[in-house]
Amino acid sequence: MSSTQQKPEAQVDGPRRTPSSLLSHARDFRPGFLVKLAVMAVLDALGVYVVITAFTVGSTIIAWSMIVLLLVANVVYFTKRALPMKYLLPGLAFLFVYQVFTIAYTGYIAFTNYGDGHNGTKPQAIEALLAQNEKRVEGTDAYPLVVVRDGDELGFAIIDGDEVRAGTAEEPLAEVDAEVSDGAITSISGFDILDRQGVLAEQKAVASLRVAFSDDPNDGSIRTQDGRNGYIYESILEYDEAADTMTNTETGVVYSENDSGQFASPDGETLNVGWRVFTGLDNIKTAFGDERYSVPFVKVLIWTFVFAITSVVGTFLIGLFFAIVLNDPRLKYRRIMRSLLILPYAFPAFMSFLLWRGMLNTKYGFINETFFGGMDINWLGDPTLARLAVLGVQMWVGFPYMFLIATGALQSIPGETIEAAKIDGAGALRIWRSVTMPLLLIAVTPLLIASFSFNFNNFNIIEMLTAGGPMFSDASVPIGSTDILITMVYSISGLDGGAPKNYGLASALSIIIFVIVATISVISFKKSRTLEEIN
Secondary structure (H helix, E strand, C coil): CCCCCCCCCCCCCCCCCCCCCCCCCCHHHHHHHHHHHHHHHHHHHHHHHHHHHHHHHHHHHHHHHHHHHHHHHHHHCCCCCCHHHHHHHHHHHHHHHHHHHHHHHHHCCCCCCEEEEEEEEEHHHHHHHHHHEEECCCCCCCEEEEEECCCEEEEEEECCEEEEEEEEECCCCCEECEEEEEEEEEEECCCCCCCHHHCCCCHHHHHHEEEECCCCCCHHHEEEECEEEEEEEEEEEEEECCCCCCEECCCEEEECCCCCCECCCCCCCCCCCCCCCCCHHHHHHHHHHCHHHHHHHHHHHHHHHHHHHHHHHHHHHHHHHHHHHCCCCCCCCHHHHHHCCHHHHCCCHHHHHHHHHHHHCCCCCCHHHHHHHHHHHCCCCCCCHHHHHHHHHHHHHHHHHHHHHHHHHHHCHHHHHHHHHHHHHHHHHHHHHHHHHHHHHHHHHHHHHHHHHHCCHHHHHHHHHHCCCCCCCCCCCCCCCCCCHHHHHHHHCCCCCCCCCCCCHHHHHHHHHHHHHHHHHHHCCCHHHHHHHCC
């Protein structure tokens, strides 16, 4: 056969077979696909539940965000064209939910008046105003009534003419199937009737319960004081949807909507329930312009910087000292001593704070009893002593971490570099200043910056050790001498119960904290690059 003559191609019987690795799981239904199908079904079910709940409560942003996440997840995990995204999507989803969305929502709240008196939407505020200003309609007959329970919800059932109507705080009265004997309701389909002991056990809840008489808010609601007779209560306020006004039917005063999300009368009187509205930069102006917040804000800001810088520098120097001492190979039992030094770091920090709070107690604390002969030193009640106590406890909790990173950084410095410096005639001090310390800082500077950011927002030690106290004597808001910016935000938000809730102002202050920390971190990282030239 000639070398130029081509061999005939091999004949293959039957159709070509596609490698099994290229087959879609959706076609062969292997166990892996079935497991994936089950997992995605559960995730889709949870996602649909979140969407329905979000739409029900009016959180359309959350609902549509969840819809987008579900669509993306199903497309990614049921196609072979997005293999890298299968591994990236969970992390990206958590990043979006816990970081991006949280930051964006905080930014949105910072430009609203969200807080006490402005918690919901305008329709919710109107409904609340009508309900809170109800009075019993004089001259109306009493309805025979029983207190009922639907799951965990309490409700009322009344005899209205020839029918029985039942409802809860969430659902207005509606006709139900029931049995009536001698003018009293004995059983109701879908509800459990509370006996006298059950009513007495829920006395406060029953007395405050209101059940709408119908779907029309103007029809009033049913209330009771004795759990046996119900009376119609109607609101003294009347909402005119066309004019968008609220009228007091007793006084004739007309309340109109103002720019602050409230109904206000011509003379400036406002109704006590409002709604969330966009307020622009009002919260930022309040933080810096209102003396109730601006004066303590400056004090807290200065102390926050002092606390964060002193904590980082102090813990680093203590940790570095022990790292240098225990890095000497001539020292015996180094491993045992290193293990003992990291014990404060291994112990849960919040427990350390609580234990130190007990040891610093004025009357029976271990510190006063043991080291000061039982003296009544008010460590946590005096502003200066409280700050010193906070710094001291933070040194105790924080230095083991610095000890660990300094030890690691020292041991990573090549021995040849030190030997070369000695050969060149450098002394111990010169070697430390020109070789060891610069190489050490190259390794630990990013960690020091991260430690500063952490201590700038070190909520736990302040809240658990001093709760921000002692309080400023001249402040009209519950802010104290040891409060840092993050605990000040917590107090202003009202979540600790010490002040009315003001989420809008707290969110604005959170953005200010973010800007401060981000700016300092960026500058610090840029400055730290100059150290790398030494490497």
